[in-house]
Every structure is written in structure tokens, then in C-alpha cells.
Amino acid sequence: MHFRQNVPLVDGERRIMVCFVGSPDDPGYDDAVEHATEAILAANREAGWKKKEKRHKRGDFPAVACGISFGKGQPEPMQLGGERQEMMKNLLAMDSFRRIAGFQSAALRTWFPRCYEEARRRKAQLLELRPNLRLNFDNSVYLCTTINFGPSTWTHIHTDSKNDPSLPCAITSGGKYNWKLGGHLILWDFNVIFEFPPGTTILLSSAILRHSNIPVAKGETRISVTQYTAGSIHRWLQYGGRTEEEFEKADPEAYLKEMSEHRAGRWMESLARYSTFEELRSSA
Structure with missing residues (x-):
């Protein structure tokens, strides 16, 4: 079933901060989401998860x-590692995941065009500096993907503080559940609850907006696929392809100027990339 109605949420300045974008007008897309969901659930059953892997914030x-991340002591943006990466690579290599990723990126371009262009620019800059890095998808501006394996995924109230706040992440839901009764997305800062049917996508700045899910019923399944980019990669690029400590050591004068003149205004620069509904309507 297709859900093609778009539902944007705006802030006090009429900037679009969240958008429920449904699913594309493409019968094959539903099949792709169903295929990806079945692959995730099959991988979940075979994974033999450790106890610590099944509980987190x-x-x-x-x-x-x-995908590509930067943090937790890494000296520069790097490929994520760990024993589950082979499983992830096998999943993300499937065409069904590529279709989901491509739709998420296209939806970002439609509803957050300036955010999309900045993400595209940064991705190109990063790959120019580190051409050895591998992208999850060639049809997406995002650098990292997380799969929530369920089989009954619902999240606590949280923000994803390490994500880039200037780039809305994309979340696509899958599974077999009654979306009228469960699986809803709660946006606490907007006091809004979204119905979140399987196969639909929501774009939101998960780094700054508190969000969670309502559980699905016993025996139902729900998974999700999320794309995003780590905020620390933006800072690494801003500092000339180096850490803040390396920047300060190599060029103290430029470092002080960056901290005093530019850093304080970066939040407003990020907000300026969010379009108003009127801007999008006039450009359309």
C-alpha cells in the first residue's frame, strides 16, 4: 500500500524541520521494502547476538x-569496523536497500534542498581528501546507515547527538504491524505523534529533536533503516581535514579566528539551510 501524502512540520520561523514523505509512486518500491525487511529479519535470526548488543540507549x-564515521578516538573519518560489518555489507549490497537509500536521499533533496547540496559538497570534499573511503550507496548523500533489527523495534526517548544537526536523517520503517495501533513516531518537542506505516519514510534532525516510538503488538514485526552523517566529519572538513587539536597546533592564529568568529555563528548557518514551506512552494 502506498502512502504518498507529504506532511511537513515547521518551526516558529516557518522553516521545515520534519517531513513525513510517505513512499514513492512506484509499485516496485513496496516489493523492495518487503524484501529488505525479510532480509533483515532473516539476518536477525541467524546473528546469535550477544546480550550487550541487544540493549543500548x-x-x-x-x-x-x-559506513563512514568519525569519533570514539578515531584520528580521522574512517570505515566503521567490528564483527557485524560483513553481515551489514551483504545486506546493503542488495538492490532493495539501494532503492530505499536512493529514495531517502531524493526525499531530502526535495524537502531540504540546501541541506542536500551541502551534504553533497561535503561528501565530495571528503572523498577527495580520503579516496580510499567506501560509500554504502552510490545514489545517496548520506555517509552512514544503521539497521534496527527488531524483530519488534521501538525506541526510548532520545536524540542522536553525534549526528550532523544541519542534515536531517532519514528513517524508513518496515515490517508487518497494525500502524493504526502501534509503531508511531513521537516527536516530543512538537507534541506530535505520527502514524508510521511500513514502507514510509520520515526526515528529521534526530540530533536535536527528541523522538521515540510506540511499541507494536505482540507477534508483530517492525524494523527500520536509517541514514545519517556524523557531525564530527563536518568539523574535520571545516578544520582543513584535521582534528581540532591538529588545527590549533598547526595554525594557532587561524584556529583562534575560527573559534571566535565562525564557531558561534555555525548554528545560525545550519538553520539557514532549512527551507521554509513558502520557499519550496514558490520554487516548485
């Missing part, structure tokens, strides 16, 4: 990230 279910 977002909820009590296995979740694995794959």
Missing part, C-alpha cells in the same frame, strides 16, 4: 551501523 533491540 535507544532501546532493547540489536542495531548495527555501517
